[in-house]
Every structure is written in structure tokens, then in C-alpha cells.
Amino acid sequence: MRISNVFQLGIKELRGLFRDPVLLILIVYAFSLAIYTAAKAMPETLNNATIAIVDEDQSPVSSRIITAFYPPYFVPPRLITVNEMDSRMDEGLDTFALDVPPNFHRDLLAGQSPTIQLNIDATRMSQAFTGGGYIQNIVTNEVNEYVNRYRGDSSVPVTLNLRARFNPDLDQSWFGAISNVISSVTMLSIILTGAALIREREHGTIEHLLVMPVSPVEIMISKIWSMGLVVLIASAFALVFVVQGILHVPIQGSILLFLVGAALQLFATTSLGIFLATVAGSMPQFGMLLILVLIPMQMLSGTMTPRESMPEIIQNIMLAAPNTHFVILAQAVLFRGAGLSVVWPQLLALFVIGSLLFLFALRRFRAFLK
Incomplete structure (x- = not known):
């Protein structure tokens, strides 16, 4: 594998992405307006009820x-x-x-x-x-x-002093904003890599790559680093300018540590996106597969509801999904200010799952090119 081939193929992927206005609009929306609306429209908050x-x-x-x-x-x-x-x-x-x-x-x-x-x-x-x-x-x-005949608190034998840590005002918008960033990282990484591969097959450029002195590994890694880099930059922008700047949500931990975990998450989910694209025959089929895969991953990973409220068998099964570990890592870092000594098991799990998904997707990708 030659690094120059991987770099040049990745640049080609970025140029193809920038020529696709629909995907560009989706990226901008997912990491800006979608985060803002998710934070301001949390359904658990009672606001101006009639x-x-x-x-x-x-x-x-x-x-x-x-x-x-x-x-x-x-x-x-x-x-x-x-x-x-x-x-x-x-x-x-x-x-x-x-x-x-x-x-x-x-x-x-x-x-x-x-x-x-x-x-x-x-x-x-x-x-x-x-x-x-x-x-x-x-x-x-x-x-x-x-x-x-008076306004006051009733006398009780025991007084409960409540301390709400990490979110003293119990503001639901804090949770909604960061959870939407986590969900967008998973969703956009799968969509972008899958769409890039299907776009090449529909335009016939995949045959051009087959006659060039490049290997399937180089083609696949180029799609992973290019699309992953776009999502990583967009998530960093969303955290700094949308979550912290516009919504004024305090980030407790290191954004750099979160981005390291996001990079490992992107390694796993982009590989999954390539695998789904090799299974699908067209973009509509890819969209249907995406619904079958993405919705259970998002619903059962702990982003929307705590994992502890799910049946134990579901909790154990979802440990095989990369975004389960990414949600645990992201919430620990961004909400509670956890460091590397706390989240290293999640980083290791993301690396192992990502490596397995990469090898599995590479095997399928090689068969797809034949």
C-alpha cells in the first residue's frame, strides 16, 4: 500500500463530495440547525402549555x-x-x-x-x-x-438536600444538543462513505479505478479518511460554535479527547458504510438498508434512553455496536469531564470493533470489485 495513492484517492473523494450540493446541505444542516432545534425542542420540557x-x-x-x-x-x-x-x-x-x-x-x-x-x-x-x-x-x-392561612413549607423529620451535578438547572437543552452531535457523527459517516461508493458505481468511475495501479485496500482507506475527516471537522465546529457558542452549553471535559474517540468511531462506522454500499445495488436500496441498521443502533445505544432501562439481553447485544461505546465515552467526557484513565476501555473497544468491521468490509469490498 502506497501512502501517495491513498492521499490522492482521498482528495478525489473530497472533490466529488464538494460537487454534490445535496450532501453538503445535509452536512451543514446536521451539524448546525439540527443541533439547535434538538436543543430548543426537547419534548420533556414543559414550556408555554395552554x-x-x-x-x-x-x-x-x-x-x-x-x-x-x-x-x-x-x-x-x-x-x-x-x-x-x-x-x-x-x-x-x-x-x-x-x-x-x-x-x-x-x-x-x-x-x-x-x-x-x-x-x-x-x-x-x-x-x-x-x-x-x-x-x-x-x-x-x-x-x-x-x-x-399561611404560605410556608410543612415540617418534616428529614430534610433532603438535592445536588444536581454537571447540569445544576436540569436544562434539557444541554442533553439534547450534545446527544444530537453524537448521533450526527454516526449517521453522516455511514451516509457519506456509502454514497461515495455507490456514486462511483453509478457513474462508472469504479471501473476506471480497477485498471489503475491501486489496490482495494488503498481505495477503501481513501474513502474512510476523507469522509471521516469531513465529519470530524464538522463535529468539532458544532461543539465549539453551535453547542458552546450559540447554545451556551458548557463542555466539562477535553474536546481533543472527544475527537480522538470520534475518530475511532468514524473508523468503525465508515467501514460499516462501505459494507452496506457493497450490499446495496443502488442509492434507494442503500437508504432502506440504512434505516434497518441506523435506527436500531441509535435507539439502543444509549443516546435517547439510558441503557440501564433496556433488557439485559439488549444491553449485551449492543456492546457489539461501536456507537454504544462512543455514547458512553462522549457523555463521560463532555458531561462529566472524564479523562483518559476513565474512558480508555471505550477507546479500546472502538479500536477492536473498528478493526473487525474494516476487515469484514474489506473482504466484501474485494468481492464487490471482482
């Missing part, structure tokens, strides 16, 4: 309940009638509708247990789940404070 209130009691306690809902969790409540409640929810105008019944204040002072009806539009699943708990706590606190 709520309407039916005040049939017209009492001091019902007025306290109405004034307890305010931004940023809820929009200012809209006072409606009983007849409007169902129709507004059918039209999707309200996510929550609270009905304070008549004589609620009288029954409360009489020591009875009056009920308040809360209707929730469960089609808005994330807001419905989170907002329902918020509303229950708000109403309960307001009623208790009114009955007890």
Missing part, C-alpha cells in the same frame, strides 16, 4: 388557583365556560382544562374533600405527562396554603 379554567365557584380560593399558573411553564390561563371546555379541547386549543366546581370553597372550609376536574389532551403526550403533575402540585399547594 390551559383553560372553568371557575364555577367564583371564590377566593379559586382566584388563587387561577393566578398560580404563569409563564414559562404555562401561558396565562383563559377563563371559559363549561360548554366551551370540550369543544376547545376537540379543536386542539387547550392542552389542559381545569374545572373548579360550584361550592368548592364552602365544602373546603366545611372539612369535606371537594374534587376539581382536570381534562388533559393526551395526544400531546410529553406535555400531558409532565404538565399533569405540575398542575396537581400547584393546585394542592394553593389549597393547602389557603386552608392553613
Whole structure:
């Protein structure tokens, strides 16, 4: 294998990429706007939820309940009638509708247990789940404070002091931004290498390479380093300018250590992209294979949900996937500031899995060229 051949073939791949506007737009979008929108639109965060209130009691306690809902969790409540409640929810105008019944204040002072009806539009699943708990706590606190005639905390025998490390404000956008960078590294590396190989076959340039004094190893390594370099530079740009600069998400650890892990991840996923491209006969077939492979890898790697919440057999199977170890490494470095002494097992696992995928893809690539 000659380094000059690998370098020149890699430059050819970069020129082909820069002449493809669709892939260039995908790269720019994945490492800029997609990260920003993922950070600002995390579904777990309750923000400006619409709520309407039916005040049939017209009492001091019902007025306290109405004034307890305010931004940023809820929009200012809209006072409606009983007849409007169902129709507004059918039209999707309200996510929550609270009905304070008549004589609620009288029954409360009489020591009875009056009920308040809360209707929730469960089609808005994330807001419905989170907002329902918020509303229950708000109403309960307001009623208790009114009955007890003072605003204060109840006395409990044990006090729990909560310390939230690495994300003191529990800001979901921090997690969304970095998780999207991790996902984009895996997705773009597979797409770019696979598309590069299929593009050569569709344009007929693969036959030109076969008559040149280059080996399959040189062709494959050239695609790996060129496409991997593009994704590596784009991920570094996203971390520095989008995550830290625009979103103001603090990076706890070394970006250089993260990029070392990303390089090993790219070594594995670009090899996987070449293998998928040799199996697929065309770009549409490659896209279908990508869906079958990429979605399980992303869903079960720990990027979206913790691995601990998955069945043990799934956790063990996913240890064979490179992005499982990359997610562990990236979260440890970027969130918790871990160093090399902590993440070296993940680096070693990525190197071993990447080497196996490279050898497997090279064998398939040689058969593909014959």
C-alpha cells in the first residue's frame, strides 16, 4: 500500500463530495440547525402549555388557583365556560382544562374533600405527562396554603438536600444538543462513505479505478479518511460554535479527547458504510438498508434512553455496536469531564470493533470489485 495513492484517492473523494450540493446541505444542516432545534425542542420540557379554567365557584380560593399558573411553564390561563371546555379541547386549543366546581370553597372550609376536574389532551403526550403533575402540585399547594392561612413549607423529620451535578438547572437543552452531535457523527459517516461508493458505481468511475495501479485496500482507506475527516471537522465546529457558542452549553471535559474517540468511531462506522454500499445495488436500496441498521443502533445505544432501562439481553447485544461505546465515552467526557484513565476501555473497544468491521468490509469490498 502506497501512502501517495491513498492521499490522492482521498482528495478525489473530497472533490466529488464538494460537487454534490445535496450532501453538503445535509452536512451543514446536521451539524448546525439540527443541533439547535434538538436543543430548543426537547419534548420533556414543559414550556408555554395552554390551559383553560372553568371557575364555577367564583371564590377566593379559586382566584388563587387561577393566578398560580404563569409563564414559562404555562401561558396565562383563559377563563371559559363549561360548554366551551370540550369543544376547545376537540379543536386542539387547550392542552389542559381545569374545572373548579360550584361550592368548592364552602365544602373546603366545611372539612369535606371537594374534587376539581382536570381534562388533559393526551395526544400531546410529553406535555400531558409532565404538565399533569405540575398542575396537581400547584393546585394542592394553593389549597393547602389557603386552608392553613399561611404560605410556608410543612415540617418534616428529614430534610433532603438535592445536588444536581454537571447540569445544576436540569436544562434539557444541554442533553439534547450534545446527544444530537453524537448521533450526527454516526449517521453522516455511514451516509457519506456509502454514497461515495455507490456514486462511483453509478457513474462508472469504479471501473476506471480497477485498471489503475491501486489496490482495494488503498481505495477503501481513501474513502474512510476523507469522509471521516469531513465529519470530524464538522463535529468539532458544532461543539465549539453551535453547542458552546450559540447554545451556551458548557463542555466539562477535553474536546481533543472527544475527537480522538470520534475518530475511532468514524473508523468503525465508515467501514460499516462501505459494507452496506457493497450490499446495496443502488442509492434507494442503500437508504432502506440504512434505516434497518441506523435506527436500531441509535435507539439502543444509549443516546435517547439510558441503557440501564433496556433488557439485559439488549444491553449485551449492543456492546457489539461501536456507537454504544462512543455514547458512553462522549457523555463521560463532555458531561462529566472524564479523562483518559476513565474512558480508555471505550477507546479500546472502538479500536477492536473498528478493526473487525474494516476487515469484514474489506473482504466484501474485494468481492464487490471482482
